[in-house]
Amino acid sequence: GAHCSRPTTPHTTRHQTADLSSRPHKRASVNDNSISSRLRAGDAAGVWLSLASPTVAEVVAGTEPAFVVADREHTAASVETVERITRAVDAAPGETVTLARVAWNDPVRIKRVLDTGVAGVIAPQVETADEARAFVDATRYPPDGERGLAAGRASEYGETLADYYATAGDRLATVVQIESPTAVDNVASISAVDGLDSLFVGPADLSASLDVFGAYDSEPFREAVTEVLDHSDVPVGTLAVAPEQVDRWRELGFDYQVVAADVSALQRGVTESLSRSISRLRRTASSPAVRTW
Numbered sequence: 001g002a003h004c005s006r007p008t009t010p011h012t013t014r015h016q017t018a019d020l021s022s023r024p025h026k027r028a029s030v031n032d033n034s035i036s037s038r039l040r041a042g043d044a045a046g047v048w049l050s051l052a053s054p055t056v057a058e059v060v061a062g063t064e065p066a067f068v069v070a071d072r073e074h075t076a077a078s079v080e081t082v083e084r085i086t087r088a089v090d091a092a093p094g095e096t097v098t099l100a101r102v103a104w105n106d107p108v109r110i111k112r113v114l115d116t117g118v119a120g121v122i123a124p125q126v127e128t129a130d131e132a133r134a135f136v137d138a139t140r141y142p143p144d145g146e147r148g149l150a151a152g153r154a155s156e157y158g159e160t161l162a163d164y165y166a167t168a169g170d171r172l173a174t175v176v177q178i179e180s181p182t183a184v185d186n187v188a189s190i191s192a193v194d195g196l197d198s199l200f201v202g203p204a205d206l207s208a209s210l211d212v213f214g215a216y217d218s219e220p221f222r223e224a225v226t227e228v229l230d231h232s233d234v235p236v237g238t239l240a241v242a243p244e245q246v247d248r249w250r251e252l253g254f255d256y257q258v259v260a261a262d263v264s265a266l267q268r269g270v271t272e273s274l275s276r277s278i279s280r281l282r283r284t285a286s287s288p289a290v291r292t293w
Contacts, residue, residue, distance in 0.1 A: 035097050035119050036173045036197045038066050039235050039256055046099075048239060048261040052077035054088040056262050061092035069258060070100045072113070073124050083116035083153060090117070099173060105131055107138035107146060114139060115152035120173025122200060127182040129189035135176055136195040140169045173197050175237075179205035184224045191233040201228060201238040201254075216248060229253050 038044035044066035049057055052075050060068055070077060070085045077085075086098040097119035102109045105123040113121060123135045137145035149165060151158030164171075174195060178187060179202040191199055203216060206225075212218040229236055235255035240246045241264045249257055 034095070035067055035099070039173065039175075039198045039237065042235065042255045044237075044256040046237075046256075046258040048241075048258045049085065050075050051262045051266075052081045052085075053262075054081070054084040057085040057098075058088035058092050060262065061089040061094065061096040064094035065096055065259075067097050067099050067119070069122065070098055070118070072109075073101050073103045079112045079116065082113050082118065086117050086153075099175065101177075105135050105138075105176075107134070110135070110138040111147050114147065114168075114172065115150065115154050117153040119171070120175060120197070122175040122177060124177045124202070125179050125183075125205075126176035126190065127180055128186050129193055132176050132190045132193040132196055136174055136193060139172050139174055140195065141165055144169060169195070175200050177202045177205075178228055178236075180209045181224070184227050187228050188231040188233070191231070196234060198234050198255075199228065199232050199236045201225060201236060203238055216245075222252070225252055 035044065046067040046069060047060050047063075047065045048069050048071065049060065050071050052070075057068060057070070068085075068089055070082045072079075072082065082098075082100050086100075089096055089098045099120045099122055100113040100116070100118045101122040101124060102113055103124075105126055110121055110123070121139060126132050126135060138147060139145060141147050141149055147168075149161075151161055154168070155161040155164035175198045176190065176196065177200045178184060178190075183190065184206075187199065190196070203221075204213070207213050207215060207218075207221050210218075210220045210224060212220050215221060229252065237256040237258070238249050238254050239258045239261070240249055241261050246257060246259050
């Protein structure tokens with residue numbers, strides 16, 4: 001695939017001017033499926049799914065984001081839920097694909113979600129190159145890794161198992177999360193792990209681990225993010241839950257973003273609808289309509 005580079009136009013931030021032209025070119029991953037390519041190209045916008053609902057996933061996929069993330073770390077979603085979400089997304093119009101965030105960087109958890117047919121997997125709290133290498137190994141069949149081989153939805157229940165065995169390593173997007181000072185310190189070696197497609201900064205956990213929870217304009221947080229962006233060998237994404245956050249992360253220089261989340265979008269939409277409706281009802285109450293029946 002083509003190499004991905006950051007913009008050469010500097011972005012001015014509140015605390016500093018980031019010289020993006022000095023940042024490294026992003027190496028092409030061995031994984032060259034469409035979502036991996038879009039992450040490298042920087043034009044992928046995703047939606048985070050926490051509600052563990054295939055119906056919500058299908059509705060979201062109908063808006064045609066590049067990808068959705070089915071979260072298993074902080075939700076009640078089971079492996080079966082992930083499979084149903086993936087099936088719903090695949091059935092929706094457009095080219096949206098499903099990534100799954102596993103609860104932990106564990107080969108058993110990883111292989112089980114991969115068998116559902118997701119397009120890629122995200123591992124939380126990865127702090128060293130060895131942990132990143134173990135993660136990639138868990139997504140690869142022998143002799144390249146240690147993923148167990150079995151018929152499942154990913155291989156059309158065994159109908160295409162031989163082909164899937166031969167090509168799964170190239171099909172799957174592999175993403176690790178950077179969420180601690182240790183991970184920030186090791187970002188260059190983590191991102192250099194062969195077979196890793198992308199890093200994903202978890203802003204809440206990273207800011208909390210820096211003792212500045214939610215203070216995304218604070219100097220410690222911005223310095224940590226700049227360190228990640230400057231030294232990563234692969235594209236770096238993050239999560240935004242409001243339009244103003246999208247602008248903040250773009251100015252810092254992230255390559256791609258999750259730009260919406262189902263829970264916050266639902267809360268915001270219901271709140272706005274209630275506010276408008278209550279206002280209208282109050283106006284109606286003050287000027288009651290004349291009944292004609």
